[in-house]
Every structure is written in structure tokens, then in C-alpha cells.
Amino acid sequence: MLGLNNKQWEACSYTEGPLLILAGAGSGKTRVLVHRIAYLIEEKQVDPYNILAITFTNKAANEMKERVEAAIDVEPGRIWVSTFHSMCVKILRRFYVRIGGDNNFAIYDTDDQKAVCKEVLKTLNLDPKMYKEKACIAFISSAKESCKTPEDLEIEMAGDYRASQMVRVYREYQHRMKINNALDFDDLIFKTLDLFAQDPEVLEYYQDRFKYIMVDEYQDTNESQFQLVRLLAGKWRNLCVVGDDDQSIYKFRGANIYNILNFEDEYKDAKVVKLEQNYRSTETILNAANAVIANNTGRKQKRLWTENGVGEKINYQVYETEHEEALGAVNNIMELCNNGREYSDIAILYRTNAQSRVIEEKLVYASIPYKLVGGTGFYNRKEIRDIVAYLKLLSNPSDEIAFSRIINVPRRGIGATTVTKIRELSLQNGISMYNFCKDEGNRKLLGRSADKIGDFVEMMESFRPYIETGELDELFDSIMEKTGYEMELRAEGTDEARGRLENLDELRNKILGYMEEEEPTLLGLLEDISLVADTDDSADDTDNKVTLMTLHSAKGLEFPVVFMVGMEERLFPSGLSMDSDDPDAVEEERRLCYVGITRAMKRLFLSSCTTRMSYQGRAYNAESRFIEEIPKEYMTRTGVKANVIKTEPFAKKSSVSGFNFGVGAGVAKAMPKSVPAYNTGTSNNVSIDYNVGDRVKHIKFGKGTVTDMKPSADDFEITVNFDNVGEKHMFAKLAKLKKI
């Protein structure tokens, strides 16, 4: 156990009873967890079988597994190190049947959920304009995260018409999921809770087993996960949770920061250990991060410190446009790399994915290699989803979503009419669509399509032998061939089709990778596909490339050099958070900023621009408040931020040509309600020192006389009669008129 500091050691060796480890950024949290497990096994003679470690990501789980196995001699797999979700899958695969479930359930991702919602909305005859799938999914998800059944909500939402409709959707959705024999991500947790509630024997079995439980990233747990942990630790109470309330950035996903803030209330005898020594960043970077996060209320007091030395100052630069900002970053990168930095040392972090485009553009132009983290995942591609749907249907004939997806892909002349007919008839008979089709007598009811359906069933059944033998690669090849999927893409011959074929080849590789496991099954493969989001782990760590990602994705990572771009109000913090009634919304953005800053080891570059193009139009945003919150002594600043805040909407195609400084309503809408109230301290508010009758000067129109001024929204609409160009109307904030 060498190389641990006092606090880390304390956290490792306090094994009995509840323990909260407040692990600041870069404080060696994983190291502590790994050592703790090793300590339990080697010093306390705990059977690895009695240890459970829960993480949020597969990446974290794998890393922990590897590091534990490297540290001590332990039978691989004897310790449960897994994500919440895969843990629940494991439990449900074994015991779901005890509460009337089918252990063979499929796991639905967001896209599948969407498809289910679509059908539900149709069934319930709800206006798709009023009820969007996305909103329904969000409603259902947040219900499950907070452990609410449709029945619970029915009472709660009784007075609210719209909410009641949503509850109907939720109920019907669950009904459909049951028919499809599918569980979504939230169900995995919720149904496990259900299982524990309904079958205390099963709960007791796991309670007995897990004498020592550790939960990583505890600040990200939601209500249902909290309950799950509470139940599992119910018997031995040797529960160690690790987290950092300052890095709680997933509220929108249901994470409840109070789980960590109130841990000591829930467990009165809890010991708290704070890890405040940071091994990652320079003192300058750390001080800046501390200063920013200090503006939040209701946090656990802690202050990170380091022995790493002062380091260089943070570089903050104001650019004119997002293009210049991207170019600026690229130039900085080139200079850094000319001076010995590797591309892979560098990350560019941004608030929204949309910001990546311009940066990519400039990187490409400068021939700087980069990798984009996030974005549309591998398993979201059409061709992958198609083939996976075949696999899913083979594994679970009840999966109507999979059935509907591939019944006519590639085209085999089975149209919408036939599918609808199958759906109706199967529903009447209370069997799944696929099983309905399997019966020759049933098929006769389908008229002309009967034979085609027959061929389809025959083909599907011909795949079965590969499943039984576990030859999943053969299964894949056979599907690609017999369905004609491969042929169709080859015949197409376009670049796009070639790309799709490459992706499918990649899928085949993933299948081969999965087959390395001791007992590969189709069910296991599908589990891997749905639970292990594509981490794009193919060849990255070794690649010498600049990393581009959102601030959210950056959590848990570190880079010698970090760029944080777009440090502007309404972008970061986001406009939505600024306009939110919830005062914590901006605090969450600040935590996100804290996360961003603390990713940097040696150098931190911040930047903003005076104006940037957004989907609303050209935005002129104030400098982010987070910049203000960094004490001047830690930062060098280049460039001056203009003192204008506004958004110019795109001109309407049909609008009359000529000048219009934003078309009334558009501007008013774009003018956030919070802007006037917000004070950056750098006088973003327009100062009007002229009045009707005064002579003023405009940067473009020259000199003129003010003829009218009337308040509008949070601004003034000024009418000026210019000497050269005549009368113009404009907004004071934009026009920047100077009294002469």
C-alpha cells in the first residue's frame, strides 16, 4: 500500500460501516478504490465474492477490474465490478421470472423507445403535434428514475390534463414493452427494485452476498439507483460511496446531488474522508477552479491543493467570431506542437456539439489530426441497427420493434398493408407478430403476401443452428448473405454504400471480439451491444490526435493542455439554464466549468468571441460570468469584449429588403428575460447618453439627429435622421450611437 497519502490511506482502511469519500478532481479516486479492494482482500481476508463495486460507465468498470487484477492475485470475475445497468441485467436474467417476467428480455435503447412511443401515441390517438415522442420518453424516464409507476402518477397528476395524458402514454408504453418482452435502461433498475420488493428472498440473497459495497461517481446517482444501493447495503451497511458534489453535471438525466449531500443524514454513523490533494493540475489551474466553484451555494466545503507548482498562467483570449476563435486555437496548437507537445496531449472542450464543426474545419485545413468523441454512435447507424434487429428478433421473437424494422429490409415485397394486417391479427390472437407468421395456417390469412412471409420465416429459422452452437460470426455472415443485405450494398457501389459495408465489417469485428468470452451467446452479444455503448475504443489511446468533445464527455479525463472555447453567456452557462426558474441550473453549469478547468494538467486556454452564429441568427453574447470569476492574477487576457448583447435573427426570405434590425417579435423572443437582470460587472448594459434632438454618430451611417426614442423589450428603439442616408430605426444596444 505504498504511495498513498494520509487521507487516501484513511479512505482505504476504513472498511466497516458507511463511508463517504469526497474525492476532489484529480485526487486519485480510482487509485483509492483499487487499493481499498486490495486491502479488503489481502488484509481483511474478505472473499472477493463478497465485494461489489458499482460504476456508471463500462470504461470505469473495466479500468477498475484491470487495475485490481494487476494489483493482487484474484480470480477474474469473482469480484462484481460492474455498472448499475449490467448489474441489474445480471440479477434480472436470473430472477426476473420470479415476478412474472421473462428472463430472455431484450434491452431497448432510446431509438427503440422512440419507436415504441410512436406506436403508443398512435394507439392512444394523441395529436403528434401536442405530444412528442421525445417528451414522452423524457416523462417516462424521469418517472422511472424517481421510482414512480403509472399508478402512482395517476393520483399525483390527477388535476393536470396534459400530465394525465402522459401517464396514459406511460401505462400503454409499459404494456407494449411487456408484449415485446423488452426492458429499457430505466426499467433495468426499476424492475430490479420491484423484484427486491416483491421477493425478499432474492434481496436477502444479494444482501448476504455483498458484504462490502462501493459506489463510484455517487453524485450522479438518481433516486432509483439510490434505493437500489440502500437495499443492497441494507444488511451489512459496509457501504462506501465516492464522489464529488462539485462534479455533479447530470441533473438533466435525473442525477440527484442530494444523494451525496445528504449521505450523512441517511447514514448517521457515516465517516467522511475528504481527498483534497490534487495530483493533476498546476496550482494556478487549481486556484482558478476553486475560485469559480466557490460561487456555488450548498456545496460540501473543500479546497483542492497541490504540490505541483504554480505553472503557467491561464490564457484567455477574446476573438471576433467563432471562426477566428477556432483559428486561434489551431494556431496555439501548432505552436505548442512545434515546441514538443503531442497532439494527443491536447483536448478542445465545448458546451454543445454544434460548436465542433467550425473547429473541425480549421483543424482539417491545418492538417492537424483529431478525434471527435461523442456524436452519433456506431450502433445508431442504420445498417448496424438493421442487422442487429435481425439478431434481436432471432433472440426474442416477441420483439415487434425489431420485426417491424426488418420485415421488409432489404425489400422483399412486404408492404405496410401486410404488416398492419399481421399486427392486428397477432394482437387478436395474443401472440407476437413473428410467431403469428410462423404458422402456415395464419399466413393463409394474409393473401398474396403469404408466400413471401413464408420465405422470410424459413430464412430466419435457417439462422437458428448458428445460435445454438454459438458461432455468432457465422450467424452474422449468413444474415448478410441470405437477406441480400450485403449484395444490395455492393450493387449500389456508392461511397456511402462502401462506408456502410465498412461499418458492418466493424460490427463483425466486434462480434469476433465478443466471441473471445468464455461462453458466448446471442443474448450476451446483444447485451454487450446495448449496454456497452460504442466507446470508439478501436484505436484511440495510441493515436496522436487532438481530442474534441463536450465538457460533459470530458469528465473523468485529463489532458496536459486543455482548450475551453465559447466562454460566453447564453452558451456557457447555457441560455436555458440562465432562463430557468431553478437557481441550481446555473450552478450546474458552473460545476461543468469546474469539471472543464480541472481536466487541465499544465496549460489551460480559454476563449470567447464577440459574435457567433447560432441557429437563431447572429448572437452577440456577453463574456461568460465564469471568466469573471477567475481571479485576474491567474489569467492573461487578450482582446476586448464588445459591450453588446443581442441576437439578430436570420432575415425572413419574404421580408422586405432594406434595413431591419431584427424583425420585432424575433428579437423580442431572442432577448432573454434574464439579460436585463444580469450584470456581468463589465457594463454590458447599454449606456444611453443622448436624447431626442441630440446629434449622434453611427459607425456606418455617419452623423444624424435623433428624432425619436421609445422603449422596447429591454432596449430602446431609436429613430435617427441621418445627414446622408435619411431616416433609420435601430436598437440602441446594437447601434452603439455616439453623442457628438
Added chain:
DNA sequence: GAACCCATCATTTTT
């Protein structure tokens, strides 16, 4: 069944 047009929509997303 495919090509095209228009309307619509637009933070963050570990599973």
C-alpha cells in the same frame, strides 16, 4: 418505391 419538398427543430447524454 423513390425522389423531392417543406416544415420543424435545435444543451449536455455515463446506460
Added chain:
DNA sequence: TGATGGGTTC
């Protein structure tokens, strides 16, 4: 601005 999906048309 741009991607996406539904609806229309041939």
C-alpha cells in the same frame, strides 16, 4: 444554419 422526418408526387 443544418439535419431530419413526414408528406407529396411521379
